[in-house]
Amino acid sequence: MTIENMNRPESDEELDRILKKAYDYACKSDYPKALEICEWLIQDKSTEIAGYRERAAVREHMRDFDGAICDLQRVVSDSPIESADFYGLGLLQLGQGLTIEATASFTKAIELGDEAGFEYYTKGSLLFRAEAYLKQCDYENAIRDCSALPAGYNTYMGGASGMRSRENILDEANAALKSKQR
Known part of the structure; x- marks a missing residue:
């Protein structure tokens, strides 16, 4: 799955499948693909917060803890609920x-x-x-x-x-x- 083949999610289930795909890439240490999906999600206002959350998880998996902290700080500042x-x-x-x-x-x-x-x-x-x-x-x-x-x-x-x-x-x-x- 590449972002060129992906459609913007129209339901929570579709979004969950995309997030899972990003995490699957991270688990296989294919961080460029995982991060590419996260960036694609961040570009759209309707999936931006989910993209930052997932990128934080991917960065944590990469042991980029400072990057993960920055992403979660963005999430809590934009959506503190x-x-x-x-x-x-x-x-x-x-x-x-x-x-x-x-x-x-x-x-x-x-x-x-x-x-x-x-x-x-x-x-x-x-x-x-x-x-x-x-x-x-x-x-x-x-x-x-x-x-x-x-x-x-x-x-x-x-x-x-x-x-x-x-x-x-x-x-x-x-x-x-x-x-x-x-």
Whole structure:
């Protein structure tokens, strides 16, 4: 499939097929074709946001994390209504050591989820935001976020962090506070 043979999508299903094709190319490391499809989508106002989202995913696959962050920042500035976009942006920012920015993105993901009554990203956002607070030495906020999570809640965090749990972060934050008080 080349863009010369493609018609502009007229339904969500058609758009999904095009997005899947771009991602399939990325999974095969055929980044030029994947990016070409994304650029083609970005050129049309009706598919622009989907194109930026997909290009962010392709760039992340390419390990171009700064490019992926830029694309998701464009998405949230043009269409700031999806908690998933802020969650994904927060993950990328945290992975790049941009803890203050990640904190803001996770906060927005939580707020949007609360407003929509959609809590899919809430627990993950709380745990990742707690990790970001911990890295900022903001132990009280790290403890507050972890306290809102159920016991045993954990997830994998990229980089050196590995698997992290509510209890790991609570223990580290409480120990740091005790050390700070001495």
